[in-house]
Amino acid sequence: MTVTWRLGGDALRRRYAALGQPALVASGVLAGALTLLAIIGPWIAPYDPAATDLLASGQGPSSAHLLGADSLGRDILSRALTGARLSFAGPAVIVLISSILGTALAIFCAWHGGWVDRMVNRVLNVLFSVPGILVAVLSSAVFGAGFWAPVLALGVVYTPYMARVVRSVAVRERHRGYVESLQLAGLSSWRISLRHLAPNVLPMVVAQSTYGLGSALADFAAISFLGLGIQPPEAEWGVMVSEGRAELLDGAIQQSLVAGVLIVLTVVAFNVLGAQLSSRSGSRP
DSSP states (O other): OOOHHHHHHHHHHHHHHHTHHHHHHHHHHHHHHHHHHHHHHHHSSSTTTTTOOGGGGGGGGGGTTOOOBTOOOOHHHHHHHHHHHHHHHHHHHHHHHHHHOOOOOOHHHHHHHHHHHHHHHHHHHHHHHOOHHHHHHHHHHOOOOSSSHHHHHHHOOOOEEEEEEEHHHHHHHHHHHHHHHHHTTTOOOOHIIIIIHHHHHHHHHHHHHHHHHHHHHHHHHHHHHHTSSTTTTOOHHHHHHHHHHHHHHHTTHHHHHHHHHHHHHHHHHHHHHHHHHHEEEEEET
């Protein structure tokens, strides 16, 4: 009973401490709201994002089109809401790929150590020098523009970043006393890594994934902006910024402005939230 109460009290104290950090709370609320928007966006869009209304072409904000319409008369609010799903889907898959590969690589290096760890670190250092955007552009050029080519390329490129951060936590866990006890008890290295090391590095994986989602969204939008990712007429924030360039000369800034603001807000929210979670995970005893 005493132990249970003490654990519950520690959890409550951590929760109240988190509420006392404005940056953590604000970024968490904003990131959650944007994620919810990506999930329900297509259902609450007032218009079909592909529907054109030539009479509203280039129109500014009005009662009919709250954020205005693009050069083809498509409702910008509807395209932004619908495009949120694709804008989040790509980065989510990128982070999922890099998290699985990076965590597995980090635990593998931490467990074996020695020359294996040094060799893998040298390979990671080489991969760090390769720009992710360049790899994604080359992948799209070779395999064709679309969703999967840049996503798979960026997923591989993001893996070294995840592996480097998680490795430091995995090495610390590897040298804790419970690992030696489990080895003496006859548990295999695979079972110890999967059932004990992996759950203990999970907080850092979540923190780094949150941080990486913002960066992945910016990279994915940049690929679409260059015309090598999601293709028009699909609604996606990077595509909207690209299509809005031609309208800027006519004074119609709303399409690029709306999509650009959403990208910036998402990147900042997830980067700040990831940094806050990383600091808390790094200080965990």
